Amino acid sequence: MNRFIALSLFTCSLLFSxxxxxxxxxxxxxxxxxxxxxxxxxxxxxxxxxxxxxNSEGFFKIETISNGNYTITISHLGYKTINKDIAxxxxxxxxxxxxEDDLLNLQTVVVTGTFDPRTQLESTTSISTLSSKSIQQxxxxxxxxxxxxxxxxxxxxxxxxxxxxxxxxxxxxSAEDDMGWYYVSLQEDGLPVSLVQHSYYSPDLFHRVDxxxxxxxAIRGGSASITALNAPGGIYNxxxxxxKNEFGxxxxxxxxxQGGDNALYRIDTNIGGPLGNNWFFNAGGHYRKDxxxxxxxxxxxxxxxxxxxxxxxxxxxxxxxxGKLLNDKTNRYTGVAATNWxxxxxxxxxxxxxxxxxxxxxxxxxxxxRNFNNSNSxxxxxxxxxxxxxxxxxxxxxxxxxxxxxNKFKFSTKDANWQTSISNAFVSLNNPLAYFISGxxxxxxxxxxxNARSGNEVARLDNSGILxxxxxNYLTDGRLPNDAIMGTSAWYKDMGADEWMNEFTxxxxxxxxDFSTGFVAAYANTSLFTQGSFAFVTYEPNPKILQVTLENPxxxxxxxxxxxxxxxxxxLFYVNAEAKVTQxxxxxxxxxxxxxxxxxxxxxxxxxxxxxGSKDRFENAGLDGGLDGDDTTAYxxxxxxxxxxxxxxxxxxxxxxxxxxxxxxxxxxxxxFGRFSKGHKAPELNYYFNNFSNVPxxxxxxxxxxxxxxxxxxxxxxxxSFTGTVFWSQLKNIGITNFEFDGDDNSIFYTPIQFNTSExxxxxxxxxxxxxxxxxxxxxxxxxxxxxxKWHIYDAAGSVNxxxxxxxxxxxxxxxxxxxxxxxxxxxxxxxxxxxxFKWQYMGKRQGxxxxxxxxxxxSIFNLGTGYKINEHxxxxxxxxxxxxxxxxxxxxxxxxxxxxxxxxxPEFIAxxxxxxxxxxxxxxxxxxLSLNYKF
Numbered sequence: 001m002n003r004f005i006a007l008s009l010f011t012c013s014l015l016f017s018x019x020x021x022x023x024x025x026x027x028x029x030x031x032x033x034x035x036x037x038x039x040x041x042x043x044x045x046x047x048x049x050x051x052x053x054x055n056s057e058g059f060f061k062i063e064t065i066s067n068g069n070y071t072i073t074i075s076h077l078g079y080k081t082i083n084k085d086i087a088x089x090x091x092x093x094x095x096x097x098x099x100e101d102d103l104l105n106l107q108t109v110v111v112t113g114t115f116d117p118r119t120q121l122e123s124t125t126s127i128s129t130l131s132s133k134s135i136q137q138x139x140x141x142x143x144x145x146x147x148x149x150x151x152x153x154x155x156x157x158x159x160x161x162x163x164x165x166x167x168x169x170x171x172x173x174s175a176e177d178d179m180g181w182y183y184v185s186l187q188e189d190g191l192p193v194s195l196v197q198h199s200y201y202s203p204d205l206f207h208r209v210d211x212x213x214x215x216x217x218a219i220r221g222g223s224a225s226i227t228a229l230n231a232p233g234g235i236y237n238x239x240x241x242x243x244k245n246e247f248g249x250x251x252x253x254x255x256x257x258q259g260g261d262n263a264l265y266r267i268d269t270n271i272g273g274p275l276g277n278n279w280f281f282n283a284g285g286h287y288r289k290d291x292x293x294x295x296x297x298x299x300x301x302x303x304x305x306x307x308x309x310x311x312x313x314x315x316x317x318x319x320x321x322x323g324k325l326l327n328d329k330t331n332r333y334t335g336v337a338a339t340n341w342x343x344x345x346x347x348x349x350x351x352x353x354x355x356x357x358x359x360x361x362x363x364x365x366x367x368x369x370r371n372f373n374n375s376n377s378x379x380x381x382x383x384x385x386x387x388x389x390x391x392x393x394x395x396x397x398x399x400x401x402x403x404x405x406x407n408k409f410k411f412s413t414k415d416a417n418w419q420t421s422i423s424n425a426f427v428s429l430n431n432p433l434a435y436f437i438s439g440x441x442x443x444x445x446x447x448x449x450x451n452a453r454s455g456n457e458v459a460r461l462d463n464s465g466i467l468x469x470x471x472x473n474y475l476t477d478g479r480l481p482n483d484a485i486m487g488t489s490a491w492y493k494d495m496g497a498d499e500w501m502n503e504f505t506x507x508x509x510x511x512x513x514d515f516s517t518g519f520v521a522a523y524a525n526t527s528l529f530t531q532g533s534f535a536f537v538t539y540e541p542n543p544k545i546l547q548v549t550l551e552n553p554x555x556x557x558x559x560x561x562x563x564x565x566x567x568x569x570x571x572l573f574y575v576n577a578e579a580k581v582t583q584x585x586x587x588x589x590x591x592x593x594x595x596x597x598x599x600x601x602x603x604x605x606x607x608x609x610x611x612x613g614s615k616d617r618f619e620n621a622g623l624d625g626g627l628d629g630d631d632t633t634a635y636x637x638x639x640x641x642x643x644x645x646x647x648x649x650x651x652x653x654x655x656x657x658x659x660x661x662x663x664x665x666x667x668x669x670x671x672x673f674g675r676f677s678k679g680h681k682a683p684e685l686n687y688y689f690n691n692f693s694n695v696p697x698x699x700x701x702x703x704x705x706x707x708x709x710x711x712x713x714x715x716x717x718x719x720x721s722f723t724g725t726v727f728w729s730q731l732k733n734i735g736i737t738n739f740e741f742d743g744d745d746n747s748i749f750y751t752p753i754q755f756n757t758s759e760x761x762x763x764x765x766x767x768x769x770x771x772x773x774x775x776x777x778x779x780x781x782x783x784x785x786x787x788x789x790k791w792h793i794y795d796a797a798g799s800v801n802x803x804x805x806x807x808x809x810x811x812x813x814x815x816x817x818x819x820x821x822x823x824x825x826x827x828x829x830x831x832x833x834x835x836x837x838f839k840w841q842y843m844g845k846r847q848g849x850x851x852x853x854x855x856x857x858x859x860s861i862f863n864l865g866t867g868y869k870i871n872e873h874x875x876x877x878x879x880x881x882x883x884x885x886x887x888x889x890x891x892x893x894x895x896x897x898x899x900x901x902x903x904x905x906x907p908e909f910i911a912x913x914x915x916x917x918x919x920x921x922x923x924x925x926x927x928x929x930l931s932l933n934y935k936f
Contacts, residue, residue, distance in 0.1 A: 023063070023064045023065065023066065024064075024065045024066070024067070024088045024090070024091060024092055024093065025061065025062070025063045025064075025065065025092040025093070026045070026061070026062045026065055026072070026086070026088070026092070026093045026095065027059070027060065027061040027062070027092070027093075027094055027095070028059070028060060028094055028095035028096050028097065029054075029057070029058045029059050029060075029096050029097075030043075030054050030058045030060065030074060030076075030096070030097045030098075030099060031058055031096075031097075031098055031099070032079070032098070032099055032101070033098060033099070033100055033101065033773060034773055034774070034831075037054075037056075037057050037058030037059075038054060038058050038076055038079075038099060039053075039054055039055060039056045039057075039058065040053050040054060040076065040244070041053060041054040041058070041060070041074060041075070041076040041079075041099070042073075042074075042075045042076065043060045043062065043072065043073070043074055044072070044073045044075075045062055045065070045070050045071075045072055045073075046070065046071050046073065047070070047071075050062045050065065052245055053243070053244060053245055055245065055246045056246070056248065065088055066088070067088055067089050067090060068087075068088055069085065069086075069087050069088075070085070070086055070087075070088060071083055071084070071085050071086075072084050072086055072095070074097050074099065075107075075108065075109060076099060077105060077108055077129065077131045077132075077214075077215055078101065078102055078105060078108075078131050078133070079099035079100060079101060079102050079107075080099065080100045080101070080102040080107040080716070081102075081107040081108070081109070081119065082097055082099065084097075100718065101770055101776075102716065102721070103716070103720070103721040103768030103769075103770055103776065103778075104120070104128075104716070104721040104722075104723060104766055104767075104768050105120060105129045105131075106119065106120045106121040106714055106716045106721055106723070107119050107120070107121060107716065108120060108129060110123065110127050110129065110217050111190065111217065111237075111239070112127070112187070112190070112217035112218075112219055112227075112235050112237040113125055113127065113217075113219035113222065113223040113224055113227050113228075113235050114223065114227065115227070115505060115507065115514075115516035115587075115589045115591075115603075116507060116514045116516060116591060118591075120714065121665070121668075121669075121670075121671050121714050121716065122599065122663055122665060122671065123663065123673070124222075124223070124599070124601040124661025124662060124663045124673045124674070124675050125219060125221075125222035125223045125661060125673070125675055125710070126152075126219070126220050126221070126222060126710060126712055126723070126725045126727075126764070127217065127218065127219055128150050128151060128217075128218045128220075128766060129215055129216065129217050129218070130146075130149060130150070130215060130216040130218075131215050132211075132213060132214055132215060134149065135209060135213060135215075135216065136211075136877070137837060137865050137879065138879070139256075139863075139879050139881040139927055139929060140209065140210075140254075140266065140288070140929075141157060141160070141161060141293075141881070141924065141927070142157055142160065142161030142162065142164060142204065142208075142209075143161075143164070143166075143186065143204050143207050143208075143209060143236075144156070144157040144161075144164035144165070144166050144180075144204060145157040145161075145164075146209055146216070147166055147218070147236060148824070148841060149824060150216075150218045150220075150236075151764050151765065151766045151780035151781060151782060151824070152168050152169065152220050152725075152762075152764035152780075152781070152782040153166065153167075153168050153218070153220070153234075154166070154167055154168065154172070154817070154818065154819070154822070156177075156180065156817075156890050156891055156921070157890075157924070158333070158890035158891055158921040158922065158923055158924060159177075159332040159333045159334075159891075159921065160292070160293070160300070160301075160330065160331065160332045160333055160924075161204070161208075161301065161330050161332075162202070162204050162205050162330055162332050162384060162386075163177060163178065163180070163200075163202075163204075163332035164180050164181075164202075164204050165177060165180030165181075165817075166180060166181055166184055166186075166204075166236070167180075167182075167183055167184060167233055167234075168184070168220040168221060168233060168234050169220060169221050169233075169708070169727055169729045169760055169762065169764075169784070170729055170731070170758060170759070170760025170762075170784060170786040170815055170818050171183045171221065171232070171233040171234075171706060171708075171729055171731050171760075172758075172786075172815070172817065172818060173731060173734040173736070173756065173758055173815070174681075174704070174734060174735065174736075176199075177891065178199040178200050178202075179197050179198065179199055179200075179201075179202055179684065179686055180202060180204075181197065181202045181203050181204060182197065182233075182681075182684065183231060183232060183233025183234070183681060183706075184224075184231055184233045184234040184235065184236060185224065185228040185229065185231035185234070185235045185236070186203040186204065186207055186236050187228075187235060187236065187237040187238065188207070188237075188238050188240070188324075189237075189238075189239055189240055189322065189392075189394065189408075190237060190239075190394075190408055190503075191392065191408055191410050191501055191503065192228075192229055192231075192501065193206050193207045194206055194412075194414065194497070194499070195229070195497070195499045195501060195522050195523075195524040195581065195583065196497060196499075196524045196526050196579075196581050196684065196685055197684045197685070197686070198495075198526075198528065198684055198685040198686040198689050198690075199686045199689065199690055200384075200416075200418055200493055200495070201416055201495050201528070205384060205386045205416050206326060206386055206388040206414055206416075207238070208286070208304070208305050208326065208328065209238065210268045210270075210284065210285060210286040210304075210305070211250055211252060211268040211269060211270035211284055211286070212240050212241060212270050212282070212284040212285060212307045213238050213239070213240060213241075214239050214240060214241045214242070215239050216236065216237065216238050216239070217235075217236075217237045217239065218234065218235070218236050218237070219234050219235040219237075220234045220727075220764070221233060221234055221677065221706075221708045221710065221727065221729060222659065222661070222675050222677055222708065222710060223601075223603070223659050223661070223675070223677070224679070225605070225657045225658075225659050225677040225678065225679030225680075225706065225708070226587060226589065226603040226604065226605040226657055226658065226659045226677070226679075227587075227603075227605075229501075229520060229522060229583055229585065229607075230583060230607065230609060230680075230681060230682050231681075232657070232677070232679025232680065232681055232706045232708075233681075233706070240282065240307065240309060240322070241270060241272055241282045241309075242280070242282065242309070242311060242320075243272075243274075243280035243282075243311045243313060244272040244273050244274070244280060244282065245273075245274060245280075246273060246274070247271075247272070247273030247274070248271070248272070248273060248935070248936055249269065249270050249271030249272060249273075249284070249935075249936060250268070250269065250270050250271075250933055250934070250935050250936075251267070251268075251269050251933070251934045251936075252266075252267070252268040252269070252931055252932070252933045252934075253266075253267055253931065253932045254266040254267070254268070254288075254929055254930065254931040254932075255929065255930055256927060256928060256929035256930070257927070257928050257929075258291065258292065258293045258924075258925065258926070258927040258928075259293065259294075259295070259353060259354055259925050259926065259927075260295075260354075262291035262292055262293065262294075262295070263289075263290075263291050264288065264289070264290045264291065264927075264929065265288065265289050265290075266286060266287070266288035266289075266290075267286060267287055267288075268284070268285075268286040269284045269285065269286070270282070270283075270284030271283055271284055275310070278312060278313045278314065279310065279311070279312050279313075280310070280311045280312075280313065281308065281309070281310045281311070282308065282309050282311075283306070283307070283308040283309075284306075284307060284308075285304055285305045285306040285307050286304045286305065287303070287304035288301065288302075288303070288304055289301070289302050290302070290330075292331070292333075292356070293333075293924040293925055293927060294333055294353075294354055294355065294356035294924070294925070295354045295355070295356055295541075295542065296331075296356050296358050296360075296381075297360045297361055297542070298360070298361040298380070298381035299381065300330065300331050300383070301328070301329065301330040301331070301383075302328075302329050302330075303326075303327050303328030303329050303330070304326075304327070304328060305324060305325060305326040305327070305328065305388075306324070306325045307322070307323070307324045307325075308322065308323055309321065309322035309323075310322070314397075316397050316398040316399075317395070317396040317397040317398055317404075318394075318395075318396055319393065319394070319395045319396075320393065320394040320395075321391075321392075321393055322391070322392050322393075322394065323389075323390060323391040323392070324388060324389070324390045324412075325388075325389055326386060326387060326388040326389075327386075327387050328385075328386050328387075329382060329383055329384070329385045329386075330383050330384060330386075331358065331380075331381075331383030331384065331420060332383065332384070332420070333356050333358070333921070334356070334357055334358065334421065334422075334423070334424045335357070335424065335891070335893050335919035335920055335921050336350050336351075336352055336355050336357065336919070336920060336921070336922055337350055337426060337896050337917045337918070337919060338352075338917065338918055338919075338920050339915065339916070339917050339918075341854060341910050341914065341918070343857075344857075344889060344918075344920055347896075347917045348426070348481075348482050348539065348540070348541075348917070349481075349482075349540060349541055350541050351541065352887040352889075352922035353885060353887065353922070353925040354541070354925065355541045357424040357486070357541070357543060358380060358420070358421055358424075358543070359380040359420075359421045359488065359490075359535060359537055359543060359545065360380065360542075360543060360544065360545060361379060361380060361381035362379060362380070362452070362453070362545055362564050362565070363377065363378075363379050363564070364377070364378040364379065364490070364562070364564040364565075364566050365377055365378065366378050366490065366492065366531065366533055366566060366569050366570060367569055367570065367627055367636065367639060368531070368570075369531060369570045369574055369576075369618070369621075369639055369640050369641045369642070370529070370576060370641075370642060372627060372641075376492055376494075376531065377419075378419050378490055378492055378533075378566070379419055380419060380420055380421060380490075382417070382419040382420075383418070383419065383420050384416055384417065384418045384419075384420065385415075385416070385417045385419075386414075386415070386416050387414065387415045387416075388412055388413075388414045388415075389412065389413050389414075390410060390411065390412035390413075391410070391411055391412075392408065392409055392410035392411070393407075393408075393409045393410075394407075394408050394409075395407045395408075402508065402509040402510070403506070403507070403508050403509075404506070404507045404508075404509075405504075405505075405506055405507075406503075406504070406505040406506075406507070406518075407502070407503070407504050407505070408502070408503045409500070409501070409502045409503075410499075410500065410501055410502075411498075411499070411500040412498075412499050412500075413496075413497075413498050413499075414496060414497045414498075414499065415494075415495070415496040416493070416494075416495045416496070417493070417494050417495075418491055418492065418493035418494075418495075419491075419492055420491050421488045421489065421490065421491055421535070421537075422488065422489045422491040422532070423487055423488050423489060423898060423899075424486050424487070424488050424543075424919075425486070425487035425488070425896055425897050425898040425899075425900065425919070426482070426484050426486070426487070426539055426896045426897070426917060427484055427485050427486065427487040427539070427898055428483060428484050429461065429463070429472050429480060429483050429484060429485065430466055430471050430472055430483070431466070432463075432466050432467060433487075433898065434484075434485050435447065435463060435466075435560070437487075437534050437567070437568060438534065438536075438548070438560040438561065438567040438568055438634055438635060439534075439567065439568035439569075439571050439634055439635060439636075439637050439638035440550070440558065440560055440634035440637070441634070441637075443463075443550050443558070443560055443634070444463060444464055444466075444467065444550075445462065445463070445464060445550055445551075445552035445555075446460065446461070446462055446475065446550065446551050446552055446553070447460070447461055447462075447463055447548065447549070447550055447551075447560070448460045448548065448549045448550075448551050449461075449478075449480060449536070449546045449547075449548055450546065450547045450548075450549075451544060451545075451546070451547075452544075452545040452546055452547040452561075452563060452564055452565045453544070453545065455547075457476075457478060458478050458480065458538075458546065459474065459476070459478035459479055459480045460474070460475045460476045460478060460551075461473060461474050461475060462475055480538060480539075481538050481539060481540035482539050482540065484539040485536055485537060485538065485539055485546070486537040486538065486539045486543060487897070487898030487899075488534075488535055488537055489532040489533065489534060489535070489572050489573065490532065490533040490534070490535045490566055491530075491532055491573075492530070492531045492532070492533075493528070493529065493530045493531075494527075494528075494529045495526070495527065495528050495529075496526065496527055497524050497525065497526035497527075498524070498525045498526075499522070499523065499524040499525075500522065500523055501520070501521070501522035501523075502520070502521050502522070503518065503519075503520045504518045504519055504520075505517070505518035506518055511593075512592060512593040512594075513590055513591070513592055513593070514590070514591040514593075515588075515589070515590050515591075516587075516588070516589045516590075517586075517587065517588045517589070518586070518587060519584070519585065519586040519587070520583070520584070520585045520586075520587075521583075521584050522581075522582070522583040522584075523580070523581070523582050523583075524580070524581040525578075525580050526578065526579055526580075526581065526685070527577070527578045527579075528575060528576070528577045528578070528685075528689055529575070529576050530573050530574065530575040530576075531570045531573060531574060531640075532570070532571075532572035532573030532574075533566055533567065533568055533569050533570055533571065533572060534566070534567040534568040534571070534572060535561075535565050535566055535567065536548045536560070536561050536565045536567060537565065545564060545565035546561070546565050547561055547562075547563055547564075547565055548560040548561045548565070548567070549561075550634075556631075556632050557632060558632055558633075558634055559632060559633045559634060559635060560634055560635060561635050562633075562635050566635065567634075567635040568635060568638050569627070569635055569636045569638070569639045570638075570639040570640050571620070571638035571639060571640060573640075574616075574618045574640035574641075575615070575616075575689055576615070576616040576618075576642060577613060577614065577615040577616065577685075577688065577689050578613050578614060579611055579612065579613025579614075579649075579685050579688070580610075580611075580612045580613060581609070581610070581611055581612075581685070582608075582609070582610040582612075583607070583608070583609050583610075584607070584608050585605055585606065585607040585608070586605070586606050587603065587604065587605040587606070588603065588604050589601070589602065589603035589604075590602050590603075597664055597665050597666070598662065598663070598664050598665075599662070599663045599665075600660070600661070600662050601659075601660065601661040601662070601663070601675075602659075602660050602661075603658065603659050603660075604656065604657070604658050605656070605657045605658070606654075606655075606656050607654070607655055607656075607657065607680070607682075608652060608653070608654045609652070609653040609654075609682040610650075610651070610652045610653075611649060611650070611651050611652075611653075611683075611685065611688070612649070612650045613648070613649055613650075613685070613688065614646040614647065614648045614649070615646060615647050615648075615649075615688060615689065615692070615697065616642040616643070616645075616646055617642065617643045617645040617646065617647060617694050618640045618641060618642050618643060618694065619640065619641065619643050619694075620638055620639070620640060620641075621638075621639050621640070621641045623637070623639075625637075627639060647692060647695070647696050647697045648697070649688050649697040649700075651700035651701075653682035653683070653700070653701075653703050655680040655682070655703055657677070657678055657679045657680055658677070658678055659675060659676070659677035659678075659679075660675065660676055660677075661673060661674065661675035661676075662674050662675075669715065669716045669717060670713075670714065670715045670716070671713075671714045672711070672712065672713050672714070673710075673711070673712050673714070674709075674710065674711045674712070675708075675709070675710050676708070676709045677706075677707070677708045677709075678705070678706070678707055678708075679705075679706040679708070680703050680704065680705055680706065681703065681704040681706060682701075682703055683700075683701030683702070683703075683735070687701040687735070690737065691737060691753065701735060702733040702735055702755055703733065704731060704732060704733045704734060704735075705730075705731075705732040705733060706729065706730070706731055706732075707728075707729065707730040707732075708727065708728070708729045708730075709727065709728045709729075710725050710726065710727040710728075711725070711726050712724060712725035712726070713725075719769065719770045719771060720767070720768065720769045720770065721767065721768045722765070722766070722767045722768075723765065723766045723767075724763065724764070724765040724766075725763070725764050725765070726761075726762075726763050727760075727761070727762055727763070727764065728759075728760070728761045729759070729760050729761075730757070730758070730759045730760075730789075731757065731758045731759075732757045733755050733757075734755060734756040734757065734758065735753040735754070735755055736753065736754045736755075736756055736791075736792075736793065736794075737751050737752070737753045737754075737794070751794040751796045752794050753794075754792040754793060754794050754807070756788065756790055756791045756792060757788075757789050757790040757791075758786065758787065758788050758789060758791075758815050759786075759787050759789045760784050760785065760786040760787065760815065760818065761784065761785055762782055762783055762784025762785065762786075763782065763783045763784070764780075764781065764782040764783075764784075765779075765780060765781060765782075766778075766780040767779045767780065773831075774829060774830050774831035775827070775828070775829055776827070776828045776830075777825075777826070777827055777828075778824070778825070778826045778827075778828070779823065779824070779825050779826075780823065780824050781821065781822055781823025781824060781842075782821070782822055782823070783820065783821050784818065784819075784820060784821075785820060786814060786815035786818035786820075787812070787813075787814065787815055788810055788811065788812070788813045788814070788815045788816075788850050789811065789812070790811050791809070791810040791811050791813065791850050792807050792808065792809055792810070792811075793807070793808045793810060793850065793851075793903055794807060794808075795807070795808050808851075808906075810850045810851055810852075813847070813850055813851070813852045814847045814852055815847070815850070816846065816847040816848060816849050816850050816852075816902070817846050817847070817848075817891075818846060818847075819843055819844035819845060819846045819858075820844050820845065821842070821844035822842060822843050822844050823841075823842050824839060824840070824841050824842075825839070825840045825842075826838065826839040826840070827839075833868055833869035833870075834866075834867070834868050834869075835866065835867050835868075836864075836865065836866040836867070837863075837864070837865050837866075838862070838863070838864050838865075839862065839863040839864075840860060840861075840862055841860065841861045841862075841863070842858070842859075842860050843858060843859055843860075843861075843888065843890075844858045845857060845858045848892030848902055848905065849892070849894070849902040849903045849905055849906075850903060851903060851905070851906040851907065852907070853905045853906045853907045853908075853909065853910050854892060854902075854905050854910065854918070856889050856890075856891075856892055856920075857888070857889065858888075859886050859887075859888020859889070859923065860886060860888070861881075861882050861886050861888065861923060862882070862883040862884055862886075863879070863880065863881050863882070863883060864879075864880045864883050865877065865878060865879040865880070866878050872935075873934055873935050873936055874932070874933070874934055874935075875932075875933045875935070876930070876931070876932050876933075877930070877931045877933065878928070878929070878930050878931075879928070879929050879931075880926065880927070880928045880929075881924075881926065881927045881928075882923065882924065882925060882926045882927065883926065884926075885925055885926045886923055887922055887923075888922065888923045889920045889921065889922055889923075890921050890922065890923050891920065891921035892905075892918070892919070892920055892921070893918075893919035893920070893921070894918060894919060895909070895913070895916055895917075895918050895919075896916070896917040896918050896919050900919075905918065
């Protein structure tokens, strides 16, 4: 027995020694070409599932490696990927690597717009990336402001962080200001931020950029038709930080100044590290308080977000749990008045840099038309209060036999409450609308305007002659600025949605084929309530709320507004609707290796979008004496209420999209590619919510068809990189409707939809040149020719009455809001502990409407930034945006009249009204920010 035990111990000892002897270690350091150590470099060993990242000293270590032959892959955003074959045989291996700059990230693996990760150089579509470093070089003014750095992407961020527009390659016609992300998908970690869109409910409401973002990947057109949910125009995917082998992170404190004394204060954090047993975490977010780029009497933005992820790494893959809590208030700027159609200049004492024309803060209360026992608080300083609580799971598992399963799931509950103003038009005191819009039956006589905050009388006038065309007569020395009030609505919207989405993918790899198939299922339960009331506000750069009464001698005083200046309670707008949206898609894709140099990429996507909802019919409540039963208060006599009848809709939109691409790789540094796609865009919910006012929803919307083709070159050398793409896009079945005001009954309506076609051909490019190690020049942009090939506009002639309506043909005109040229040029310097950059953003001329009656001039914006690494942990940065305070005009809203729109400014209208004022949106003025970053 003793001999058996001894023999057993001896045998175990030999086996253990042999096992220990065969377990090897691979370690090393990674630096850049200047000798600086690189943190966060991804190190992968294949054919095993071992991977790690470098620490703050550029060191990595992989342990318990069995004997054998391996390929070690070194990859880091902004640097060329290295693949090296190594043999491990009963000894530890020590390595060192020097990474060369990858100026356009062509050697970086991308995951957006593709079913299997691949480098940009090998892809068959046009892709751009921004690293966290590039993102931090941008002033934090919202998602659209950041995307101005992506070549070929048109963005309009003149309204602020939200109410923005983003599109590419002329695929833009339905991307209106209140729904400017119509064709593109804004994503976080591969899934859409929001499943649905409608007026004033776009994904930018629920997205903020901070230190938790590792990089941005952007796809323009191309494969978006088969890889995104109902978004054929492109994908902008913000990817979060992942696993870190060592605990560490960043804390950033920022303070900024905008214009005069408008301040911004912000704190950003991102922390991550191991939790043990192959568990990792990452968490962070931001909080900011911002007075805004223009002048208001309230804080423009206040709030922030928290994000986290927890990752379990396994031998066969990983599972990631992640979440987000967003609670943020921000506002959006309305336009500024201008005169001189040929060279717009500010009018009525306004300023392109500082004027906002937003109503001042006050605490009002407006009865809820759905239930008179309830009321809705209204304070313009609230802007839009966006909330988003999201939780998701990302799972990947190697099933063996080169078969991989992937699944992404996310649930979110969202809420967006708007309390702000819509429109800021000039309404002359000689216009009867200034008084009748209050809802009063006959507000003619002596009208008294008081400052609603102080109670002091501002002006007293007699309007008895206005119905016969005579001007008003001031009865005292008091005057209203510009002899006008502002045509504005107290705009209250309450919107929410509960959403879930799931994307399942199964991938099989053969020798020459990478085959992917799967499905996407998504569901949203959304609701919308909109109520519009009038507000009496002075028409001047810093508007004031007015309390208004009619005080005719010998008659009771008639209140045209309440004590807060609110009037015509709920009489301008009423929409109460709900909808359930179901989207289901299945897809197949094959990446076929025809040869070592040629890869084909073929994909199909079958998609079904189902809308099922209802919308209230409404009418004037018709209450004697108004809601309070008091004949001397006119402001509560016109409230709209539901009739009890609903107009239901239940429609399905089914389509098959396809895309085919080819990549020919000359060598490790050069490739050409081509792609043709046919995509579709199903209507969004605004089709039902904005149209069919008090009429049956008796027809479904049209599915827009998008045809796109592109051919491009990708080239990377030691000191230069270049991508260039020739593209063509055609958009068909574009539904166009206009927002109109009927002066006869003071109602607002949308015109019947017209279906049109546009076409764009162009060339976009991205280039970088690094003549010496510490200087880089970058140049990207687009040249294009956007055309409205078939375009009809419905002219309602200013009234609901259809007898005088007509259809205007603008076919062949230039497509509006699409510049023929736009580009970014930058110089970046980085040496030792110092860096600096200087950037020029150029926006070419754009037509302000499809009538081509008004052209927005080209403009330039210059940005400057510099930073210094004080020590190993602390650095300081300064960013100045719009250095020279450009007064460029980004958008155009038409004549300065209540209810007007851009399409009304035809060449004939401008010729007949050369001195008329109009509404434009200037770019945001100069902003500077100092940031201190502590890295640990």
